[in-house]
Amino acid sequence: MNAVIEKIKNLPKSLLILLSFVFATILYWQSLNGPPIYDDHHFIFRDQVIVGDYLYSTIWSNFAWPLSVSVHKFLFGIWHYEFLYYHLLNLGLHFLNSYLLLKLAEKLKLPFPKFIFLLFLIHPSNVISVSWMVQLKTLLCFTFAILSFLALLKALENKKWYVLSWISFALSIISKSASLPLAPLLGLYVFKKAGPKASLWVLPIILMSGYSTYKVLKSPVTAVGVTQLESKSFVAGISEKSEAVPPAPRIRREKHREQPQPKPEEPSKFKESLVTFLKTSHYYFWQVVLPMESYPVKGQAPKEIGLTDGIHLLFLIVMLLSNWGNLVGLCLLSGYLMMTPFFGIVPAPYMNMTWVSEQHLYISLPFFLCLWLSLLSKWKFKYAPYALAIFVAFFSIQTYKASSYYKDEIIFYTKSLQASPSNIPIAYNLASAYVRSNEPEKALVVTGTIIEMSQTNSKMKESKYLPKLLELHGKLVKFVLQ
Numbered sequence: 001m002n003a004v005i006e007k008i009k010n011l012p013k014s015l016l017i018l019l020s021f022v023f024a025t026i027l028y029w030q031s032l033n034g035p036p037i038y039d040d041h042h043f044i045f046r047d048q049v050i051v052g053d054y055l056y057s058t059i060w061s062n063f064a065w066p067l068s069v070s071v072h073k074f075l076f077g078i079w080h081y082e083f084l085y086y087h088l089l090n091l092g093l094h095f096l097n098s099y100l101l102l103k104l105a106e107k108l109k110l111p112f113p114k115f116i117f118l119l120f121l122i123h124p125s126n127v128i129s130v131s132w133m134v135q136l137k138t139l140l141c142f143t144f145a146i147l148s149f150l151a152l153l154k155a156l157e158n159k160k161w162y163v164l165s166w167i168s169f170a171l172s173i174i175s176k177s178a179s180l181p182l183a184p185l186l187g188l189y190v191f192k193k194a195g196p197k198a199s200l201w202v203l204p205i206i207l208m209s210g211y212s213t214y215k216v217l218k219s220p221v222t223a224v225g226v227t228q229l230e231s232k233s234f235v236a237g238i239s240e241k242s243e244a245v246p247p248a249p250r251i252r253r254e255k256h257r258e259q260p261q262p263k264p265e266e267p268s269k270f271k272e273s274l275v276t277f278l279k280t281s282h283y284y285f286w287q288v289v290l291p292m293e294s295y296p297v298k299g300q301a302p303k304e305i306g307l308t309d310g311i312h313l314l315f316l317i318v319m320l321l322s323n324w325g326n327l328v329g330l331c332l333l334s335g336y337l338m339m340t341p342f343f344g345i346v347p348a349p350y351m352n353m354t355w356v357s358e359q360h361l362y363i364s365l366p367f368f369l370c371l372w373l374s375l376l377s378k379w380k381f382k383y384a385p386y387a388l389a390i391f392v393a394f395f396s397i398q399t400y401k402a403s404s405y406y407k408d409e410i411i412f413y414t415k416s417l418q419a420s421p422s423n424i425p426i427a428y429n430l431a432s433a434y435v436r437s438n439e440p441e442k443a444l445v446v447t448g449t450i451i452e453m454s455q456t457n458s459k460m461k462e463s464k465y466l467p468k469l470l471e472l473h474g475k476l477v478k479f480v481l482q
Contacts, residue, residue, distance in 0.1 A: 444476045
């Protein structure tokens with residue numbers, strides 16, 4: 001086993017990259033012809049901004065993430081409904097990101113750089129970002145973010161590279177806001193490496209990050225996400241792929257006319273935020289090394305803190321105190337900083353729809369991988385090489401399994417419904433998928449199960465999506481009886 005690990009470590013870089021590309025393609029092969037799912041419908045293939053005559057100039061003046069939206073529109077103009085090409089582009093970008101991560105790990109002299117590259121490339125938590133066509137924005141965000149970091153390293157030797165770093169960071173945050181927390185990390189790195197005067201060159205990145213954060217928090221999109229106003233984002237419908245349907249207009253909520261019912265006492269915002277933080281941080285942290293299951297869409301966060309959450313918090317505190325000031329502690333803090341928008345501490349678009357979604361881990365994953373590999377290099381225990389081999393094998397199996405969820409919309413919605421059994425939009429989409437595959441009896445089972453569950457679940461009963469599912473259920477009953 002030691003010999004195998006040494007061969008991987010000493011493998012020529014060009015051969016490692018070639019073999020890894022072939023291997024990653026095999027792992028993702030099942031999802032390459034996958035159909036549109038969930039947000040693919042609303043944000044790409046049925047969005048008039050993408051499929052209609054919407055002007056690029058309007059996109060750049062009205063959208064928070066104009067670059068990724070423009071790229072989607074441009075690609076639709078070339079490929080239309082040839083889904084294979086969108087999947088190949090996502091896979092190619094993911095491979096490019098993994099290669100850029102290898103370059104960065106080598107320049108920073110991180111431990112096991114080739115394994116950081118390989119584990120990031122085949123990590124099952126990245127399947128959602130690679131196999132879901134709409135997640136091109138996440139991949140682009142990472143590409144420009146890591147290019148900004150690489151240019152910054154060059155700029156420490158030649159100041160001309162600062163301009164490229166600024167431009168790359170700007171392109172990253174207008175692809176998606178996930179890279180905003182990277183700005184203080186870049187500033188801190190330059191400060192430690194070259195001193196306070198050199199860190200002034202990072203000020204444009206800090207200012208861009210601050211301004212963009214303000215715009216995101218104050219944007220209408222954030223407000224929609226926080227209040228969960230009516231949206232077709234999570235309902236695919238049963239139309240054919242060639243039908244372009246404009247997004248549903250925002251609907252003003254009407255006052256409830258029924259007699260007011262006493263409501264149970266709700267937890268304070270602080271307690272709710274604390275619970276969300278502990279639950280999500282617990283999940284994301286351990287998903288890096290123990291990705292037991294990567295269902296496409298997750299369920300709502302549990303409302304109570306359990307014993308494992310307390311143990312996890314204690315573990316983090318001990319790990320941070322024992323590694324303060326070294327690479328392990330820095331990676332731990334950096335990984336959590338990059339996850340800040342997704343912990344429920346600050347409002348972010350649609351973050352209350354599902355309590356966790358693994359595309360949020362994509363940009364912070366390298367920090368957490370570096371954390372574990374740094375620990376492995378410090379411990380130097382006898383069987384450390386076996387651990388690396390086991391992780392490569394385990395991640396490969398889990399990625400192959402997770403990618404299979406995206407090859408068919410019925411599989412996608414079935415697995416998502418397993419993770420979130422009371423999710424009405426997912427159930428509606430699954431029933432619609434059964435209708436399209438000429439299996440109305442199975443669709444009727446899905447809608448009937450949800451209706452039965454809603455009888456004893458007040459939140460399901462109050463859902464704005466339930467009437468739509470009831471309507472579909474009625475049509476199915478008539479069809480099956482006939």
